[in-house]
Amino acid sequence: MIKWISNLFSSTKTEDNTDCMKPEVHEHTKNNIKSVSNKFLIVGLGNIGAEYVNTRHNIGFKAVDFLARKEGINFETVKLGSLAEYKFKGRTFLLLKPNTYMNLSGKAVQYWMEKEKIPLENILVITDDLNLSFGTIRIRQKGSDGGHNGLKNINLVLNTQNYARFRFGISDEFKKGKQVDYVLGDWDDTEKVALPERLELASEIIKSFGTAGLENTMTAFNGK
DSSP, X not given: OHHXXXXXXXXOOOSOOOSSXXXXXXXXXXXXXXXXXXEEXXXXXXXXXXXXXXXXXXXXXXXXXXXXXXHTOOOEEETTEEEEEEEETTXXXXXXXXXXXXXXXXXXXXXXXXXXXXXXXXXEEEXXXXXXXXXXXXXXXXXXXXXXXXXXXXXXXXXXXXXXXXXXXXXXXXXXXXXXXXXXXXXXXXXXXXXXXXXXXHHHHHHHHHHTOHHHHHHHHTTO
């Protein structure tokens, strides 16, 4: 546990940079996946355990949990995580919360991507971002890990950066040397009041990703 906490963030750079990774997914992954346009894998990143439930770093878990509660669907414990199935407008959304801890998220993503035969373009990863002010939305088609070790491991395991990611701003209001405490800390009172509206917006983003497509979703929601 100490090891993954100490390596939580290697930097805080957010700008997209596609030069450091090969733009192909593993050959065995490509060969095992056929395009299924109506099935989507929505991955909320976070850490398992009661002590992490309300932390800033668990906003990915919180986003998919919010949608599941709103739609009256339940998560089931499955291999490498918890999974809920949500059907909307002829699409099937598989909401995944990896149980591998943040720094090994890629293993769960690859397993369910291959098992459900979901193409790379139908994957959306939801994560926190220190470089965005609280609640700010940034959706991208591809990009670097930005110093986030959850994304870093997904990039490594899939051997590509070319998957959609939905970054949720948590701001960087921490004192020098207190980054880990801040990221693994609870939301402040002001943030707690604002979260429900932001999570409602996150639910709309997830549904838009599967029904309107990534480009339209970026146009409609980026910066909100």
